Each structure stands twice: as structure tokens, then as C-alpha cells.
Amino acid sequence: MxxxxxxxxxxxxxxxxxxxxxxxxxxxxxxxxxxxxxxxxxxxxxxxxxxxxxxxxxxxxxxxxxxxxxxxxxxxxxxxxxxxxxxxxxxxxxxxxxxxxxxxxxxxxxxxxxxxxxxxxxxxxxxxxxxxxxxxxxxxxxxxxxxxxxxxxxxxxxxxxxxxxxxxxxKSPLALRNQRCYAVKAGFNGLLDVARQTYKETVDDLNEMIDQYREQYQLPIKTQFSSAAGFYLSINIDQLEDKQLPLTFINVKKKRKILTFTTLEVMKKNIKISDSLTEVYLMSDKTIEDLISxxxxxxxxxxxxxxxxxxxxxxxxxxxxxxxSNHVRPEFTDTLAIRAGRNPMRENLYVDTFVPNDTYASSATNFQLITGPNMSGKSTYLRQIALMSIMSQIGSYVPAEYASFRMVNQLFTRICNDDNIESNASTFVVEMRETAYILQNVTDDSLVIIDELGRGTSTHDGLGITYAICEELLKTKAFIFFATHFHELTRSLTVYPNVVNLHLEVEIEEEDSRVAMKYLYRVKDGRNDDEHYGLKFGQIVGLPEDIIRKASEVSYKLKELIDSNKEKSNSNKIIQRRKTLLQLTQHLLQIRRSSNLDKDELRRYLKMVQEEFITKMEALL
Ligand SMILES: Nc1ncnc2c1ncn2[C@@H]1O[C@H](COP(=O)(O)OP(=O)(O)OP(=O)(O)O)[C@@H](O)[C@H]1O
Ligand SMILES: [Mg+2]
Incomplete structure (x- = not known):
């Protein structure tokens, strides 16, 4: 293919x-x-x-x-x-x-x-x-x-x-008509030259006649031409200076400040010119047709x-x-690595304010879950990855500081566009239909972008279906970017070594009882620590305090319940440790395969990788 x-x-x-x-x-x-x-x-x-x-x-x-x-x-x-x-x-x-x-x-x-x-x-x-x-x-x-x-x-x-x-x-119709008339060289057809002569003479007569009108009526009349009407006359109303237009001029039309008109004589000449041109075209036709064939x-x-x-x-x-704009030449390797990538359709809209983001996916980290509050930039980030892949595969440079792509053979997207009235299907049906299509066709060299899933049904069913779909997708080696509001997924899916959690950073500023959310649009590793953005958002848009209080109580209780069950098991940490080790192995393999750093830089880079690894492992002890 x-x-x-x-x-x-x-x-x-x-x-x-x-x-x-x-x-x-x-x-x-x-x-x-x-x-x-x-x-x-x-x-x-x-x-x-x-x-x-x-x-x-x-x-x-x-x-x-x-x-x-x-x-x-x-x-x-x-x-x-x-x-x-x-x-x-x-x-x-x-x-x-x-x-x-x-x-x-x-x-x-x-x-x-x-x-x-x-x-x-x-x-x-x-x-x-x-x-x-x-x-x-x-x-x-x-x-x-x-x-x-x-x-x-x-x-x-x-x-x-x-x-x-x-x-x-x-370009002008009159000039093009003249070019057509004189196109064929003289000598191909004697009658052609005669017809041309008639054309020329009639046009000259017409010009002379119009000169006479100017003199006779003392008016600065202009000669106009259109392919449909032939020659006609015009004058600016201001130049009439209270005078009436003489009665010889007929078919008077007014367009803003311009009057257009003609005379019987001009009309007759137009017919004669048109007849002579018809002659010219018919005489030229044989020569032209021979040439074209x-x-x-x-x-x-x-x-x-x-x-x-x-x-x-x-x-x-x-x-x-x-x-x-500042674009770089993309490379093609077996990893997707973008440094300071920008969304090609957004970067021009927010020239100075657009926040670039990095992307990294390899066969060891091929499933990336992206969370973040509403309006934090998840969809923009996901689209950015898909659009940049397309750009790279048509041979264009891409908006980033560095970009390497894995060749994509199929691109699938499931993006929430709530209005689907024409197809007469509910949000949930559309969602499931599109997802079924992805599951049936996804291959190891696909890129899959899923922006929210399981929203159109009850939370438990939605979560259940989404989890099952994720597990199915995890069987492939496709690169999958999955934005979701189900925070539960960020925990339960971590049993898979190739799942990476990412989140979009926001800062909450609380002053007295006022809350403000500052969007940073930066993609960070791991999941959000504070998941109660929904509640904060409610506060910002002014839901009554009683409702917010009640909502917080319910939400925190539910969370406590789930967390206490989780912490009882130590298996989570073991899984995390294994995962970190696997990622390190992949990282080192990749450096060996495609790094072109010189010795000193490589040493420095490896040292940095080592330190990062130690910090991560220590946190998991
Ligand atoms: N990297 C960025 N730099 C600057 N502005 C951004 C960036 N990403 C997103 N935005 C701004 O944030 C707005 C919302 O982004 P987006 O629709 O991607 O959020 P979202 O997280 O998908 O929201 P929701 O959860 O409601 O779907 C965009 O319209 C854009 O104005
Ligand atoms: Mg979105």
C-alpha cells in the first residue's frame, strides 16, 4: 500500500x-x-x-x-x-x-x-x-x-x-477578441483576409462615429465593450452638468453614477462587426481544427x-x-517524537500565545491516556498529532522544533462532534459505530486518535465499555492517543506496561472564597493529582454554594471509598516498577538504534536518563 x-x-x-x-x-x-x-x-x-x-x-x-x-x-x-x-x-x-x-x-x-x-x-x-x-x-x-x-x-x-x-x-474581452480575429496568419485563406478587412473597417467607422457624437454634443462620451453586448457608450452623470442626454441615445441604463446607452447606428455597426467576425471564425476554423487535431x-x-x-x-x-512560519523537516523512524510541536490550524490564530508541546510514543509507550479539565487543550493536542502526521506524509515540513514520525498506514479518529442530526443517530450510537469501525480495522501501523468515549450513556456502562475498548486496542501496536474524563481509567489501565498517563496542566488560584483556574496548556507526564476540577469549574461559573458543598461531599466520599480499596494492595507499585524498567530498556534500545549524538553529549544524555530513572524508582519504593 x-x-x-x-x-x-x-x-x-x-x-x-x-x-x-x-x-x-x-x-x-x-x-x-x-x-x-x-x-x-x-x-x-x-x-x-x-x-x-x-x-x-x-x-x-x-x-x-x-x-x-x-x-x-x-x-x-x-x-x-x-x-x-x-x-x-x-x-x-x-x-x-x-x-x-x-x-x-x-x-x-x-x-x-x-x-x-x-x-x-x-x-x-x-x-x-x-x-x-x-x-x-x-x-x-x-x-x-x-x-x-x-x-x-x-x-x-x-x-x-x-x-x-x-x-x-x-485578459480584457476586447483585446482577446482582436487576438482571435488576427490569430491565423495571412495567406491561408484569401476570403479570411477580406473578412478581416471588413472587421477592421467597421470598427474604424464605429470609432469615427463615436468621435462625431463627442463633438456634436460636446460630451465626454466613453466607448465600452462587453462580450455579450458588443460596443456601447457611457458617461459619468456628473459630467452631464444638468444637461439632458440627447434623444439619439437609447437604452439608457443607470448604474450608480454611470449612465450606459447606445444608438441605432452603434447597434447596426455591432451587428456588422459580429457578422464579419463570424466570417473570420468560420474561415479560420479549418486551419485551426487541423492544428488542434x-x-x-x-x-x-x-x-x-x-x-x-x-x-x-x-x-x-x-x-x-x-x-x-518556523517549520522543520520531519524524519521517519520507528518512534513518534515531536519537540515543541504546534497545532498547524491554531498556531496562526494565537501567534504569540500558543503553547508548544512535546509528544513521544514508541512501541513500549504506544497507548497514551490524556486527562485534564474542560478547556485545558486536550482536543487541540490530539488533533495536532494527527494533523502533523498528515502533513509529514504529504511531504510538507511540520510546525515543531524537531519531529520524527513512524509511518502511518491508517489514521482513525473518534472525535466528539455532538451535532449529528442528519444521520438520525444518538450521540452514543454514533460513538459506538465509529469505535466498532476502528476496532475492526486497526492495524499495528495505525494511528488512532480518540477524543472522549462513553459519554452518551450511564457512567458505569460508559466506563465499562471504554475500558473494554481500551483493552482491545492495547492488543495492537498502533499508536493510540486517548483523551478521557474517566479518571478511573488512568489507574486501572496502568497494569499494562505500554500505557502512559499524560495530563494537561492547570493552576488553581484560590483567594478567600474566589476560585480561578489558569490554563497552562502544557502536557505533563502522569495523571492530575487534583481530580475535582469539575467542582472548581462549577464554582467559577457560579453554581449556588449549597450545591457545590453537597457535590464535594459526595465526590470526596466516593473517591475515598475507591482509594482505600486500592491502597490495600501492593501490586500496583510492583507493576509501576516493572513498567519503569521496561520503558528504560526501550529508551536505551532506541538511543542505540537511532541516536546521532557525539560521545560527550551521549554521556551527558545517558547520565540524565539514569538520574530520571533513579528518581522514578525511588518514588515507587
Ligand atoms: N497549546 C495551546 N496553546 C494555547 N491555547 C490553547 C492550546 N490548546 C488549547 N488552547 C485553547 O483552549 C481552548 C480549548 O481547547 P480544547 O478544546 O482542546 O480543550 P479540551 O480539553 O478538549 O476541552 P473539553 O474537555 O471541553 O473538550 C482552545 O480553543 C484554545 O483556545
Ligand atoms: Mg475536547
Whole structure:
């Protein structure tokens, strides 16, 4: 398998393509990453976001190219500048390969347009090739060689045989109409030259006529053009200076301060111009069709050029992202290790205040339970891991100081989005359906993100089901990040050596009877010592004191009951000690496998690991 499998629920929950709250907003992963200059590049990025790669060689090839682009700033800017004027080449290809059932003037006109756009595109490809200076990279070389295909040059030669050399693509409708009219070289068809002459003369007559209007009525009339209406006239109301518009001017329309109008003569001329143009298009059609059918037979080369431009655009877009924010090149190893990782969709919103967090998961610590009060940043942290994995597997740099990923083949998420009215299923049913899907399909190289489970049913059933699901997931070697409000899980699941408890730090500030909670958004090892955040929260939002008092009594009593049962057994500590030992072994193995520290640094690092281990063991005696 070469792709990372994502289901549509995951794509929706992680807001890969569209924002859940506001479908019009482009605050999605695709929206954040999209710095492409061409429609082809944007489409490629979109498909890649939904279907990242899972082949390390290809990903590294992309990353090498991005690194090379970042290193050669001048080339990078030159390429981006050269990419900007490109039209949608795929669109052009679709238009070129269509053969009409019946010839029509409209099609003839469109065909000339297509040839002009193709000429323009070939010219832009030439300019793009010139911007590739000084880069040495296999992927960029491959792109360059696809753009240097000799068949592209032969297209250009053929076009130059038929089309006037100074014909270029123009944006304004009038200029483009003129380009179409004079596209085919003189001499292909005698009648074509006559029709063109009529066109030119009629346009000149019309301009002369409008000059006369200006003189006769002493008004600064402007000539306007639109593809639908042809030529028409306009004037700013202020310039009329209380005068009435003469009656010769008909079809008067007012748009803000501008009056538009025409005359019978102008309308007649428009018809004559249009007739002569129809002649021109029909006369040009045979020549143009011959040219297009020749191009059609070799169109595959244009497909390849379009694909390589899309890839180049996507890679420069990734490189651009690194220049505007601080991203690093990800590595691929057998551990997930991120230093100071940031959520790609949040870091731009909270530029100075976003708190970066570390992540570490290996085969010995593949199940991570995350707890923390409401609003402490659990969901943000979980999404950050999933989004960064996706980014790394499409060949993009990631927002962190250092990042190493284990290649993910399948990404599963179960994220709580309470509103699911369309599917007519209750919260609990949706939750269980999604979880069943995960359990059926999870493999050892999956990444599983579960943000709360078992909320939609009674506490005991919820806890029971969640515990059973965790045990099932623990049988795999998948990396699992599990956020939960069930603190009981953080105790009961610790019998498994590969379970790690994490929590999000908060500080409670109590002054007299006022309580304030300060969110630090920092992920810390272990579970929260104070679990009664719910009660504190209740106090902060102003629940009556009586209720808080009663709630505290019940909550503390229940906790005491559970704790007294636990402390009776010493087995917990034995399990903890074994677990610490196992983690140390894994840690040392990993250092041996993939550390590239020099001797002194390695010694210092090992000493630190040793001290940490001793402290942990002492606490468990
Ligand atoms: N690392 C961070 N740095 C800065 N702000 C953060 C960070 N993480 C989260 N936040 C802020 O905290 C808010 C709540 O975060 P989030 O939804 O992740 O909390 P939660 O723990 O999942 O809450 P709940 O338990 O209610 O689902 C976010 O909208 C964001 O404003
Ligand atoms: Mg949450």
C-alpha cells in the first residue's frame, strides 16, 4: 500500500478540507497549507491532503525538493513568479480533446481561444524552465525534464506555422477578441483576409462615429465593450452638468453614477462587426481544427507537463510555508517524537500565545491516556498529532522544533462532534459505530486518535465499555492517543506496561472564597493529582454554594471509598516498577538504534536518563 488511508469521518472531524462550523471559511488544513499559485497545484494539494503517501522514499524525495527550494531562495522566488500567470492546463486539455458533433461558430471561436491559450501556456513553460537555475535534486530534475520534452517544442513550432507570432493571451474581452480575429496568419485563406478587412473597417467607422457624437454634443462620451453586448457608450452623470442626454441615445441604463446607452447606428455597426467576425471564425476554423487535431494526438505530453507543474507548485507552496512560519523537516523512524510541536490550524490564530508541546510514543509507550479539565487543550493536542502526521506524509515540513514520525498506514479518529442530526443517530450510537469501525480495522501501523468515549450513556456502562475498548486496542501496536474524563481509567489501565498517563496542566488560584483556574496548556507526564476540577469549574461559573458543598461531599466520599480499596494492595507499585524498567530498556534500545549524538553529549544524555530513572524508582519504593 502506498497511501495513508483516511475515512471520510476522519477527514471531516480533522477539518482537512472544510471547516466544520463554517463551510465557507477556508480555515481547514488544506486552507492553511494552500499557498499554491496555480489551479493544478491547488487540486494536487487537495487530493494529497485527503490521501497522503505512506511510501518513505517518495516522501523523502518531496522533502529533499522542498529543502532544496528553501536553500535556493532566488530560484524559489523565480519559480513562484513564473508559476503565477499559468491558466488551468487541465481545463485546456479537456477543451482541446473534445471533438464537436456539428461545427458551429461558437465552437470555432472557442477553438481559436484554446490555441491562443496553448501558445501562451507553452511560452510560460519556457519561462518556467529558465527559472530552474542552480537546483540539484532528483524530483526537481524529473520535473524539469518533463517540461523540456521535445514534443512541447514541436507543438510550438506547429503553432507558429499557423498563428501570428505576436498573438498573445489577453485578459480584457476586447483585446482577446482582436487576438482571435488576427490569430491565423495571412495567406491561408484569401476570403479570411477580406473578412478581416471588413472587421477592421467597421470598427474604424464605429470609432469615427463615436468621435462625431463627442463633438456634436460636446460630451465626454466613453466607448465600452462587453462580450455579450458588443460596443456601447457611457458617461459619468456628473459630467452631464444638468444637461439632458440627447434623444439619439437609447437604452439608457443607470448604474450608480454611470449612465450606459447606445444608438441605432452603434447597434447596426455591432451587428456588422459580429457578422464579419463570424466570417473570420468560420474561415479560420479549418486551419485551426487541423492544428488542434495534430496537437490532440500528442496531448499526453501536455498532461505530463500539467502534472509536473502541479507538483512543482505544491512543493514551492510547502517551501513558502516554511519561510512564513518556523517549520522543520520531519524524519521517519520507528518512534513518534515531536519537540515543541504546534497545532498547524491554531498556531496562526494565537501567534504569540500558543503553547508548544512535546509528544513521544514508541512501541513500549504506544497507548497514551490524556486527562485534564474542560478547556485545558486536550482536543487541540490530539488533533495536532494527527494533523502533523498528515502533513509529514504529504511531504510538507511540520510546525515543531524537531519531529520524527513512524509511518502511518491508517489514521482513525473518534472525535466528539455532538451535532449529528442528519444521520438520525444518538450521540452514543454514533460513538459506538465509529469505535466498532476502528476496532475492526486497526492495524499495528495505525494511528488512532480518540477524543472522549462513553459519554452518551450511564457512567458505569460508559466506563465499562471504554475500558473494554481500551483493552482491545492495547492488543495492537498502533499508536493510540486517548483523551478521557474517566479518571478511573488512568489507574486501572496502568497494569499494562505500554500505557502512559499524560495530563494537561492547570493552576488553581484560590483567594478567600474566589476560585480561578489558569490554563497552562502544557502536557505533563502522569495523571492530575487534583481530580475535582469539575467542582472548581462549577464554582467559577457560579453554581449556588449549597450545591457545590453537597457535590464535594459526595465526590470526596466516593473517591475515598475507591482509594482505600486500592491502597490495600501492593501490586500496583510492583507493576509501576516493572513498567519503569521496561520503558528504560526501550529508551536505551532506541538511543542505540537511532541516536546521532557525539560521545560527550551521549554521556551527558545517558547520565540524565539514569538520574530520571533513579528518581522514578525511588518514588515507587
Ligand atoms: N497549546 C495551546 N496553546 C494555547 N491555547 C490553547 C492550546 N490548546 C488549547 N488552547 C485553547 O483552549 C481552548 C480549548 O481547547 P480544547 O478544546 O482542546 O480543550 P479540551 O480539553 O478538549 O476541552 P473539553 O474537555 O471541553 O473538550 C482552545 O480553543 C484554545 O483556545
Ligand atoms: Mg475536547
Amino acid at each position: 502506498y497511501y495513508l488511508c483516511l475515512d471520510c469521518v476522519t477527514a471531516r472531524n480533522l477539518e482537512l478540507i472544510s471547516n466544520i462550523n463554517n463551510p465557507r471559511s477556508n480555515h481547514s488544513l488544506y486552507g492553511v497549507l494552500n499557498n499554491t499559485c496555480t489551479p493544478m497545484g491547488a487540486r494536487l494539494l487537495r487530493t494529497n491532503t485527503l490521501q497522503p503517501l505512506s511510501d518513505v522514499t517518495t516522501i523523502n524525495m518531496r522533502l529533499d525538493a522542498v529543502e532544496e527550494l528553501i536553500r535556493h531562495e532566488e530560484t524559489f522566488f523565480a519559480i513562484r513568479t513564473a508559476l503565477k500567470p499559468f491558466q488551468d492546463i487541465d481545463h485546456l486539455i479537456t477543451a482541446l480533446i473534445q471533438v464537436p458533433k456539428k461545427p458551429s461558430v461558437k465552437h470555432a471561436e472557442q477553438s481559436i481561444n484554446n490555441v491562443i491559450i496553448l501558445k501562451h501556456t507553452l511560452n510560460l513553460i519556457k519561462l518556467l524552465k529558465e527559472s530552474f537555475t542552480g537546483v540539484q535534486n532528483s524530483l526537481l530534475d524529473a520535473i524539469y525534464s518533463l517540461l523540456t520534452d521535445l514534443r512541447l517544442e514541436s507543438f510550438e513550432e506547429r503553432i507558429n506555422d499557423v498563428i501570428n507570432e505576436d498573438i498573445t493571451y489577453a 495534430e496537437i490532440r494526438s500528442g496531448i499526453c505530453v501536455l498532461y505530463k507537463a500539467s502534472e509536473s507543474i502541479a507538483m512543482l507548485d505544491m512543493l514551492t507552496s510547502f517551501a513558502h510555508q516554511c519561510t512564513v
